[in-house]
Amino acid sequence: MTEIRFHGRGGQGAVIASEILASALFAEGKFVQTFPEFGVERRGAPVQAFLRFDTKPILLRCKVYTPDHIIVLDPVLTKTVNITQGLKPGGWILLNSTQVPNSNQFSKFRLAIIDATGIAIKYRLGAKTAPIVNTAILGAFTKISGLAHLDHIIDGIKEYVPVKLQENIQATKDAYEMVRQI
Template sequence: MTEIRFHGRGGQGAVIASEILASALFAEGKAVQTFPEFGVERRGAPVQAFLRYDEKPILLRCKVYKPDHIIVLDPVLTKTVNITQGLKPGGWILLNSTQVPKNFRFEGFRMAIVDATSIAIKYRLGAKTAPIVNTAILGAFVKITNLTSLDHIIDGIKEYVPVKLEENIHATKEAYEMVRKI
């Protein structure tokens, strides 16, 4: 079983990103389970979403404590939240950022960055001050991990993102090209 944790802020679309990725993995024939951090969502507050997938049906019904990979939608969270908590050695950290934040330690993990914020703003996804970066970051994640295809992600976007479909797909493809392994 593989487990993925999303870190974001309320309004960035972390929960939807997790659902899109789950539907893409499901299209690959995997068993999937995804859920938000259980609570009351507020815009701007740190949020988490979790995803499990496996070759066999998933029985486990508890939170994710030791993720295989993490996806971070807001780089500022690296200063306030222990985002690598429980991350398995060798796991991917995908960060929405133009650069690796100062003093951020990622020894023992694999690291990649993508400027999903600029891409989201370019395609007018969300407000300029609060861009919705979820579809872009998924393009980057697929590129670095190869866990599913870009086509399956785009199918998932069609299902879960009812507005600005073309713009979201462009953003996903652009992040796919632009992501940089560190």
């Protein structure tokens, strides 16, 4: 069983991202389970989403405490939230960032960065001050993790992101190309 944790802010689309990824994995024959951090979601506040997938039915119904990978939709969160908590050594950390973080806290893990914000702004996804980066970040994660096919991600976007579909698909594809493994 693989567990992934998404870190984001309310409104960035972290929950949708987890659902798109789950649907892509489901399309590839996996058993999936995804859920947001339970509670009252507010725009801008830190949020988490969780994803489990496996080749057999998933019975665990508790939160994800020891994720295999981390996806961070907002680089600023690294300063306020202990994003690596419970992360298994060797797991991926995908950061939405233009800069490589100047920190050794990620040394035990595999790190990749993508300017998802830049891509979102380019395609006018979300508001200027609150770009929606989830589709871009998924393109990047697909590339680095190899867990799902880009086509299935795009299928997921078609199902879960009804507005600006082409822009979102293009953002995913751009990120797929642009993601940088550190």
